[in-house]
Amino acid sequence: MTQLTRTFAALSDPTRLSLVETLIASGELPAGALAAQATISAPAISRHLKVLREAGVVRQRIExxxxxxxxxAGALARINSxxxxxxxFWGKSLDRLDGMLALDPEGEDQ
Amino acid sequence: MTQLTRTFAALSDPTRLSLVETLIASGELPAGALAAQATISAPAISRHLKVLREAGVVRQRIExxxxxxxxxAGALARINSxxxxxxxFWGKSLDRLDGMLALDPEGEDQ
DNA sequence: GCGTTAATTAACATTTGCGTTAATAAAAGA
DNA sequence: TCTTTTATTAACGCAAATGTTAATTAACGC
Known part of the structure; x- marks a missing residue:
C-alpha cells in the first residue's frame, strides 16, 4: 500500500467521504459532532476517523x-498532484469534450 | 457507494493503480500484456480489470x-473535479507552503 | 474439425473491512 | 471523590475482497 492508494482507500467509503466533506465545510469538529450527524454508532465513526487519520487525510487535536x-490539506493536494x-492524458479529452458540448452538438468524430 | 467512492475504491488497490498507470503510459494494451508484467496470476488480473471497468476507470475493446x-479519461477528470x-480549502495552504519554500526558508509561523 | 491461444468464470480458502454492543480510559464538574 | 461526559478500544459476527488452481468460452490456424 502506497501513500496514494491508502488515501484512495480512505476515501472509498461513503461514510468517510462524507466525514471529510463535512470537515472541509466546517473546518474543525469534535468526534461527537461528527458522530451526532451520522446514522451509524459513535464507535463506528471513531474507527472511520482512525482510518482517515492513519491515511493522513485528517488530523486530530486533543483538548x-x-x-x-x-x-x-496536503491529502487533497496529493490527489490533485x-x-x-x-x-x-485526460486533459485533452476533457477540453475536446467541453468544445463538443459548447460548439458542436453533432460531435466532430468521424 | 457513489460514483466517486467507487472510483476511489477502484484505485485503492496497488495492483489496480499500477494497471492504470501502465495503461496511461501505454495507451491501450490487451489483458495478456497486463497479466504478463504482473506478479499475480492472470485470473487475478482479469478480476482487477473487471473492478476497474465496473467503476468506469477503464474501457474494454474486443478484437x-x-x-x-x-x-x-473521464475517470481521472472526475477525481480532478x-x-x-x-x-x-487546500489551495491556500499549498500556495502558502510554496511561498514558504520559495521565499522564506525560516518559515513565517509564529 | 481439432488443437492452440487468449481471457474469463467457477470454486475454494483466507484476509480484511465494517457494523453492533459492552467495556475501558480520561477529563470535568458537583 | 463520585458521577457524568467524551471518546476509544475490545469482542464478536458477517459480508466483501483477494489470491490460487481448475474449468469454461471463444476465436485462430492448420
Whole structure:
C-alpha cells in the first residue's frame, strides 16, 4: 500500500467521504459532532476517523476530553498532484469534450 | 457507494493503480500484456480489470480473442473535479507552503 | 474439425473491512 | 471523590475482497 492508494482507500467509503466533506465545510469538529450527524454508532465513526487519520487525510487535536478533527490539506493536494501528473492524458479529452458540448452538438468524430 | 467512492475504491488497490498507470503510459494494451508484467496470476488480473471497468476507470475493446484495455479519461477528470471543487480549502495552504519554500526558508509561523 | 491461444468464470480458502454492543480510559464538574 | 461526559478500544459476527488452481468460452490456424 502506497501513500496514494491508502488515501484512495480512505476515501472509498461513503461514510468517510462524507466525514471529510463535512470537515472541509466546517473546518474543525469534535468526534461527537461528527458522530451526532451520522446514522451509524459513535464507535463506528471513531474507527472511520482512525482510518482517515492513519491515511493522513485528517488530523486530530486533543483538548480535554474532546478530539477535534480537521482535514489535512496536503491529502487533497496529493490527489490533485496525481491527477495533474497525468493531465496531458485526460486533459485533452476533457477540453475536446467541453468544445463538443459548447460548439458542436453533432460531435466532430468521424 | 457513489460514483466517486467507487472510483476511489477502484484505485485503492496497488495492483489496480499500477494497471492504470501502465495503461496511461501505454495507451491501450490487451489483458495478456497486463497479466504478463504482473506478479499475480492472470485470473487475478482479469478480476482487477473487471473492478476497474465496473467503476468506469477503464474501457474494454474486443478484437478477436483479445480484449484491449485503456483508461477512461473521464475517470481521472472526475477525481480532478472533486479536488478542484475544494481547491479553496487546500489551495491556500499549498500556495502558502510554496511561498514558504520559495521565499522564506525560516518559515513565517509564529 | 481439432488443437492452440487468449481471457474469463467457477470454486475454494483466507484476509480484511465494517457494523453492533459492552467495556475501558480520561477529563470535568458537583 | 463520585458521577457524568467524551471518546476509544475490545469482542464478536458477517459480508466483501483477494489470491490460487481448475474449468469454461471463444476465436485462430492448420
Amino acid at each position: 480535554g476530553t474532546h478530539r477535534f478533527y480537521s482535514v489535512d 496525481w491527477t495533474m501528473d497525468h493531465r496531458s | 478477436g480473442t483479445h480484449r484491449f484495455y485503456s483508461v477512461d 472533486w479536488t478542484m471543487d475544494h481547491r479553496s
